[in-house]
Amino acid sequence: MTEMYQVLTDNISRRNRTNSRFRYLVIAGSVITVIPIFMIVGNLAVKGFRQINLAFFTQPAPDTFQAMMAASSGEIIPGGIANGLTGSLLMVLLASLFAIPLGLMTGIYIYENGTRRYARFIRSLTEILQGVPSIILGIIAYLWVVKNITKGYSALAGSVSLAIMMLPLIIRSTEETMRMIPLSIREAAFALGTPYYKMIYKILIPVSFSGLATGVLLALSRILGETAPLMLTALGSPAISFDVTRPVSAVPLLIWDFYNDPNMVNLVWSASLFLMVFVLSMNLLARSVASKHKYI
Amino acid sequence: MNNTTQSDNVLEIRDLSIAYEPGKYAVNGVSASVRRNSITAIMGPSGCGKSTLLRAMNRMHELYPNILTKGDILLDGQSIFSMSVIELRRKVGMVFQRPNPFPNMTIYENVVAGFSLNDIRLKKSQRDEIVENALRNVTLWDEVKESLYRKGTFLSGGQQQRLCVARAIAFNPEVLLLDEPTSALDPIATSKIEDLLGELKKKYTLVLVTHNMSQAARISDDSMFMYLGELVESGRTGTLFTTPKDPRTEAYLTGKFG
């Protein structure tokens, strides 16, 4: 019996060493994981800062000739991303118009009827829809809108693809938010004689408002950075336009255009910096809304 | 381990204080001793520090990152803080409030889990012997000998707890710590465990935390009463229960506070 305890004593230092080494591995792995963030943010901040000025936000994108002239003389490229900003704004607004109300209502429907087979089926469909690659939604919007409705690339097609992307995100966050409402609140409302629809509008939605807002903000931050579906639907345009039946640009699309033109390199850094900062700020905003206004 | 100095006290607690955060002492200046081959019960109302005290005896309290410990605990004359934690836990085993057999191991593997976790390779014959001895000692052998290679989750609560005791004594420890071992069990299982503890004290020293005074009165030889982190009174169970010296002890025993 005692030899086996001798083995124990002999093993102790080896086991302690393995233990420490593993801990270092875990720490090292975690550090390596976050290094890219610092690299990306650092690179973008340093290289993108130059081009950011008022004109950046108010002027449409330059053409390649202007950019080449500026690049060769070491000056800041004239122009900016205004056409992309307006295009993104237009499409996101349109998409929200469609996706937010529908998403909220579907989310509430699933929450209210959660146990029935139809509702569970809808929830599964929503999950599948959420996993569909965005480029495929671009194909769909192309087939539905570009080919049949606007007969050409258009902002409408772009917003349809973005709306389909937003929908499952809003549905799921709505349902999850609602689930966190304590049942006692509903019961109290019913006990006071509140009719069903009033309970939804006057109790359910206001109480979960911050959670719903967070879901919407997160969905928005997700689609603001999307490029692939827009390549097949909105296509891009040098002009600042609000015509939904014509092609329109978007900030990510501009980045893609700039990327393909070697003269526009500086502009790409700035546009990327702007996009990243904007998306990340929305993310942080969403999270602070979530933590500050917790009724629940 | 050097066994030539077999004192009557297996454990000696010397002015032990433990704080989870600076200034807030869960255990405050406790000094006591635990006699060999006895059952010592630690009682007191919730939050009195009895679990913290128990867990200090196998240094499980150190799982909390910012814990502050002052004072000492001696096991057979040696400070437990000067020896390797692994060695300490070989000599001082623990049974927990909720039965916790490892769900990914069979009954057989659970009993020898201590050896496999510590990388101690044993021959099959040694392992078989350990398993049978441990299970016999907890009177579980006859009930499970046909299903040693099944996972332990089909066992009842009481049987699972006895399995956990078997796992702890497979190491042949000197001291067995039990943290409210029957509070999650039904009365029949509880009485079986209590009988078991009475048998086990012949080979081991048992320290038991319980919130059930009658259990302490039934089975323990010595008792310690704790209140707000301090050891109010300790001594032979019979004496403590019939003639408590401290008014707080009397108040607790007569049910004035829980």
Next chain:
Amino acid sequence: MSGDRVTKALLFISSLTILLLSAGIVVSLFGGAVPAFREFGLRFITSSAWNPTSGSEEYGAMSFIAGTVITSILALIICIPMAFSTSLFIAEYYRGTRTSGILRSLVDLLAGIPSIVYGFWGFYALRPLLVASGLTDQGFGVFTASLVLAIMIVPYATSLSAEIISMVPSELKEAAYSLGATRREVIFSVVIPSARSGIIASFILALGRALGETMAVTMLIGNANVIPKGLFAPGNTMASVIANQFGEASGLKMSALIAIGLLLFLITALVNYLGKLIIRRFA
């Protein structure tokens, strides 16, 4: 009372949109893909031809299937040690501390960066590093794309794994500690076996994300419509060939691209379904 009925009807009708959308997507994809399948039959899936010259057009999806599968799996392999160690950091070693909160936020930031920014950064910052290391001469190819893809999917694998790991009951860990196990031993003998299905599910879901990633991969994989010949060779994925060639495609070529889209849709849906299934059975 009618307010109730109207509301219930409204809610129900909204739910129909999902139904219609899903059906519509499937129908449109199948419909658009039919010409390609009628022309090439099931050979379309296994052929790696890609010849758009009119008169002898021939298309096959295999180069892109290979590219997608290789980059995604490679990305997963690279991602596993990073996600694994980070989730252990957050859920075990430094659980509940401010450090782990900071780490968690940093990892979430990774998830917020748009794909095109990753691609762009990969092109201008990562590629020169790889070229300088001598592993590849141009910097485009399967490895570069997979590397960036791995960074992109780490947040998804990490957050889910960390959640699963933190759900392991502390009694089990305490039992192991009380028997003398070291922290690492507790992790490998108790925590991981207990959390195993959840961790696997989180990696499968991360794989699902990698499969559909478009922009970053397009910008780094080299856009060669062939089955990649080596780790550092260029190739193409299903998502990126669609992104690159859909705009100017028509007729048979467009149908081929839609067919590739259909295949991508099916593969992604399958992988995601598998991941969710494991979670449901586990939790």
